[in-house]
Amino acid sequence: MQVSRELSKMLIITVMLTPAVLVALLFLAVPAALTILISLTELDYRFKWIWCSLNNYARLLTDPTTRLVVQATIIYVTGTLAFNTLWGLCLALLSTHVHDALGTFMRAAWLLPRVLPSVLWAMLMTWIFSPLDTGLLNSLIISMGWQPVPWTFRYYWPFLFIVNGFIGSSLSAIVFSSAIKSIPPDYIIAAKVDGASSFVIIRQIILPMIKWHIAFFVAYNTLSLLASFEYILLTLNGGPGYYTTEVMVLRAYHLAFGQYMVAMDFGYAATYVTILLVVGLVLSIVYWRVFRLRRLMIEPKLE
Amino acid sequence: MSLSSSEVVIMVKTRTILLYLVAVIVALVPLIPLGLLFALAFSEHPIHIKGFTLANFEFLKTGVLFPNDPRYSKLYPNVYTSAMNTLLLALGNMLFVTLISSMAGYVISRYSFRGRSALLGTFLVIHGVPASVLLIALYYILKVTGLLNTLLGVVLAKIAVDLPLGVWVLKGFYDGIPWDTEIAALVDGAGRFGAFFRVMLPLVLPGVFSIALFSFLSGWGEFVFIYTFIQTSTNWTMSMLIQSLHTSEMGALNLALIAALSVFYLIPVLVLFVFGEKYLVKVTIGGVKG
Numbered sequence: 001m002q003v004s005r006e007l008s009k010m011l012i013i014t015v016m017l018t019p020a021v022l023v024a025l026l027f028l029a030v031p032a033a034l035t036i037l038i039s040l041t042e043l044d045y046r047f048k049w050i051w052c053s054l055n056n057y058a059r060l061l062t063d064p065t066t067r068l069v070v071q072a073t074i075i076y077v078t079g080t081l082a083f084n085t086l087w088g089l090c091l092a093l094l095s096t097h098v099h100d101a102l103g104t105f106m107r108a109a110w111l112l113p114r115v116l117p118s119v120l121w122a123m124l125m126t127w128i129f130s131p132l133d134t135g136l137l138n139s140l141i142i143s144m145g146w147q148p149v150p151w152t153f154r155y156y157w158p159f160l161f162i163v164n165g166f167i168g169s170s171l172s173a174i175v176f177s178s179a180i181k182s183i184p185p186d187y188i189i190a191a192k193v194d195g196a197s198s199f200v201i202i203r204q205i206i207l208p209m210i211k212w213h214i215a216f217f218v219a220y221n222t223l224s225l226l227a228s229f230e231y232i233l234l235t236l237n238g239g240p241g242y243y244t245t246e247v248m249v250l251r252a253y254h255l256a257f258g259q260y261m262v263a264m265d266f267g268y269a270a271t272y273v274t275i276l277l278v279v280g281l282v283l284s285i286v287y288w289r290v291f292r293l294r295r296l297m298i299e300p301k302l303e
Numbered sequence: 304m305s306l307s308s309s310e311v312v313i314m315v316k317t318r319t320i321l322l323y324l325v326a327v328i329v330a331l332v333p334l335i336p337l338g339l340l341f342a343l344a345f346s347e348h349p350i351h352i353k354g355f356t357l358a359n360f361e362f363l364k365t366g367v368l369f370p371n372d373p374r375y376s377k378l379y380p381n382v383y384t385s386a387m388n389t390l391l392l393a394l395g396n397m398l399f400v401t402l403i404s405s406m407a408g409y410v411i412s413r414y415s416f417r418g419r420s421a422l423l424g425t426f427l428v429i430h431g432v433p434a435s436v437l438l439i440a441l442y443y444i445l446k447v448t449g450l451l452n453t454l455l456g457v458v459l460a461k462i463a464v465d466l467p468l469g470v471w472v473l474k475g476f477y478d479g480i481p482w483d484t485e486i487a488a489l490v491d492g493a494g495r496f497g498a499f500f501r502v503m504l505p506l507v508l509p510g511v512f513s514i515a516l517f518s519f520l521s522g523w524g525e526f527v528f529i530y531t532f533i534q535t536s537t538n539w540t541m542s543m544l545i546q547s548l549h550t551s552e553m554g555a556l557n558l559a560l561i562a563a564l565s566v567f568y569l570i571p572v573l574v575l576f577v578f579g580e581k582y583l584v585k586v587t588i589g590g591v592k593g
Contacts, residue, residue, distance in 0.1 A: 027463030117524030
């Protein structure tokens with residue numbers, strides 16, 4: 001009896017878990033290992049494995065573009081992160097201070113850019129902020145008799161912060177507002193009775209009580225921003241000019257899948273990705289400790 | 304200076320009205336780009352918003368984008384071919400992600416076994432780091448297996464990317480169901496499989512629905528995998544068709560046509576969004592809280 005129960009447990013686990021493990025192994029774990037291996041080769045359009053030990057890493061250190069790329073990555077991640085967190089906080093505070101129906105509608109509306117296909121969102125933003133006279137903002141400005149503004153040529157970082165931030169702040173708004181709603185109303189009522197203004201309540205009660213949610217969002221968002229490049233690829237594609245908005249993943253993408261055959265420099269491209277994978281892994285381990293994520297994985301008590 | 308009570312009431316009322324005004328304006332901001340897109344799609348002028356016409360939707364009749372310019376038309380696939388590919392990718396992704404994660408989420412929630420924490424941890428880390436960084440290796444794998452330039456290859460890669468979130472969210476939903484419910488089913492003579500299909504699965508239906516909706520929309524909007532892995536234009540999805548038109552010379556002159564095509568592409572998204580918004584929020588929160 002005992003043996004058959006063990007057996008049926010094994011059977012259930014195997015049958016129901018195998019597909020997930022298989023997919024994760026074949027399309028996530030193997031590619032991660034493969035990326036590291038490719039970074040040690042001169043793999044190019046001929047798809048021949050020519051080992052070159054750490055040559056690619058040496059090349060990365062001496063490459064004059066590396067500094068620009070790292071710089072762009074830092075600006076992109078910190079700028080977008082600041083936009084996502086601060087604007088998300090504003091949305092959360094605003095939507096919890098008005099009637100619940102309006103607040104819910106507001107958060108839903110801000111979820112829309114996230115749900116839109118990336119191509120459409122990028123196209124709309126490019127059209128609105130186009131530096132050409134045909135762009136929406138510029139055609140409005142011209143019709144009023146003013147000089148057109150070269151939006152994305154001059155203000156390329158703010159443009160990217162808006163394009164990405166409209167999407168990222170919907171997530172932070174939802175997370176923060178559900179945290180704000182879980183604050184016991186007694187605290188806020190007591191503060192109001194004592195004559196505290198809304199500003200004081202936000203600063204002295206709400207913000208301290210949701211600081212862990214904010215920290216978690218910042219940590220989590222840093223990881224995903226480090227690896228995000230889709231909206232840059234779709235809008236400015238590393239420009240304008242010389243590597244101004246070329247972040248690390250985008251650089252890897254261009255090295256591997258640029259327009260010409262000479263671009264298929266998979267070995268060197270994988271070097272950038274490997275560095276990002278290592279950074280991501282280190283950050284994950286740090287977060288693991290800081291946020292005590294282990295408690296999410298408590299073993300089930302019964303079986 | 305002391306204020307009389309009526310002055311205080313007026314001040315509070317003004318502030319409340321101001322607060323609501325700001326809130327309404329902020330709530331409408333993300334809808335503006337969408338409104339502009341619709342206005343452009345029905346515009347008489349090819350670049351500016353002007354008048355109202357249905358002419359931009361002519362392509363719906365035959366699926367041919369430039370009927371007056373056959374040479375140029377040949378560069379692009381039939382719109383309905385692209386739409387079909389988009390639907391296949393979205394449905395394939397939805398079906399497999401939902402099926403696989405509803406099984407895996409159950410086992411991870413209810414059983415303890417060796418490697419459970421490692422598996423969950425891996426899913427959490429991978430979910431945090433978008434798998435698009437693995438494009439180079441995925442390209443190599445698809446090339447070796449002969450799946451490059453096929454929709455199947457894209458679907459497989461897409462499933463892998465969306466699966467970790469699905470497992471986490473559904474594990475959370477299963478965790479929320481008390482053990483008593485399942486034990487009652489077992490006492491009544493159901494096997495573990497029977498209890499899973501007839502008792503547990505119906506109870507986590509909102510979770511299953513959320514993941515299905517999320518993975519459908521994720522597949523429907525996918526761009527980078529198509530752009531990287533697909534060369535043949537008959538295997539394009541709508542996202543690739545629109546992007547390719549947008550960056551071409553002809554497209555820059557026909558913005559209204561692209562807008563009309565975008566509206567066609569967007570309708571299913573908007574319908575699903577309006578009806579399923581509360582489920583999508585569940586995925587967003589569940590994905591972070593675990």
